[in-house]
Amino acid sequence: xxxxxxxxxxxxxxxxxxxxxxxxxxxxxxxxxxxxxxxxxxxxxxxxxxxxxxxxxxxxxxxxxxxxxxxxxxxxxxxxxxxxxxxxxxxxxxxxxxxxxxxxxxxxxxxxxxxxxxxxxxxxxxxxxxxxxxxxxxxxxxxxxxxxxxxxxxxxxxxxxxxxxxxxxxxxxxxxxxxxxxxxxxxxxxxxxxxxxxxxxxxxxxxxxxxxxxxxxxxxxxxxxxxxxxxxxxxxxxxxxxxxxxxxxxxxxxxxxxxxxxxxxxxxxxxxxxxxxxxxxxxxxxxxxxxxxx
Ligand code: B12
Numbered sequence: 001x002x003x004x005x006x007x008x009x010x011x012x013x014x015x016x017x018x019x020x021x022x023x024x025x026x027x028x029x030x031x032x033x034x035x036x037x038x039x040x041x042x043x044x045x046x047x048x049x050x051x052x053x054x055x056x057x058x059x060x061x062x063x064x065x066x067x068x069x070x071x072x073x074x075x076x077x078x079x080x081x082x083x084x085x086x087x088x089x090x091x092x093x094x095x096x097x098x099x100x101x102x103x104x105x106x107x108x109x110x111x112x113x114x115x116x117x118x119x120x121x122x123x124x125x126x127x128x129x130x131x132x133x134x135x136x137x138x139x140x141x142x143x144x145x146x147x148x149x150x151x152x153x154x155x156x157x158x159x160x161x162x163x164x165x166x167x168x169x170x171x172x173x174x175x176x177x178x179x180x181x182x183x184x185x186x187x188x189x190x191x192x193x194x195x196x197x198x199x200x201x202x203x204x205x206x207x208x209x210x211x212x213x214x215x216x217x218x219x220x221x222x223x224x225x226x227x228x229x230x231x232x233x234x235x236x237x238x239x240x241x242x243x244x245x246x247x248x249x250x251x252x253x254x255x256x257x258x259x260x261x262x263x264x265x266x267x268x269x270x271x272x273x274x275x276x277x278x279x280x281x282x283x284x285x286x287x288x289x290x291x292x293x294x
Pocket of ligand 1: 153237261
């Protein structure tokens with residue numbers, strides 16, 4: 001069963017086929033069909049001819065199933081586990097506490113295990129929205145309260161970034177399609193929300209180029225002019241880092257660009273309101289890439 005709205009058949013581009021899922025997780029289409037028919041770990045919906053269509057939730061469930069089977073768990077047992085793994089708010093709070101403690105102790109091996117499990121179990125969006133962003137906000141509150149724990153912040157941010165990279169191994173390689181281009185302003189050192197967006201877009205098969213933190217303005221302008229992205233998201237977390245002249249320069253050169261992140265609020269977005277939420281950014285980026293975000 002799925003809580004996702006049933007898409008129209010014309011929304012097919014928002015869904016993955018069995019072949020795409022097989023490539024993404026490294027399991028043959030035959031095995032995927034067997035997991036569906038034998039154990040009920042299947043697609044979100046079927047097309048008129050019975051074709052299977054999978055969404056992000058099903059993708060992450062099948063990734064988890066595949067990981068368990070690779071660890072030696074029997075397929076029937078693995079299926080039972082993934083089907084029973086509905087994530088509750090209490091579980092998210094528990095995960096957040098564990099991750100917070102591992103970061104405070106700068107226990108990097110524990111952090112890596114916790115983050116890998118979190119991403120596999122919750123999926124990238126819920127992992128970020130329900131667990132990681134709250135832990136980061138807690139760290140920010142402590143900073144504001146005068147408790148300087150930079151080492152813990154650094155450990156957590158680095159570990160999240162590495163875990164996100166591990167999580168998308170197996171996503172399709174870049175194609176000739178025009179990508180979404182994501183970049184931080186030149187003095188901006190808070191790239192995580194943008195990396196999360198890059199990860200989710202990659203999981204959805206939407207071409208994305210993520211330039212990371214502190215991108216020099218001329219690098220961004222040259223890259224954008226060269227690769228002709230469907231959209232540039234220019235990220236700023238704090239008011240000191242929002243680079244309005246750069247936003248104006250990109251727009252002047254005809255690059256489709258939107259300001260993203262809370263740092264832009266005092267300045268304002270140029271071509272429309274500031275994008276400041278993962279879901280709103282996903283909708284905007286997918287729409288520009290010709291996809292409907294489910
Ligand atoms: C981790 C961290 C760092 C790390 C970053 C490492 C890394 N690789 O990312 C390091 C240690 C480098 C760092 C440095 C600094 N930091 Co810092 N940092 C943070 C922290 C704890 C998390 C940042 C983060 O990823 N936030 C993401 C989420 C958790 O933030 P959020 O506010 O909930 O998200 C909002 C939006 O971003 C949006 N959103 C959430 N997800 C997504 C996704 C997408 C795609 C979109 C579009 C929107 C979106 O929704 C939320 C509602 O507005 C924040 C605390 C905080 N609350 O964010 C401080 C914080 C951002 N840092 C702060 C400061 C002051 C600094 C420093 C100046 C400190 C210093 N003196 O060195 C430097 C500045 C560096 C720079 N030039 O950019 C302040 C900024 C205050 C302000 N508004 O001016 C904060 C808020 C801490 C605080 N409470 O004071 N930091």
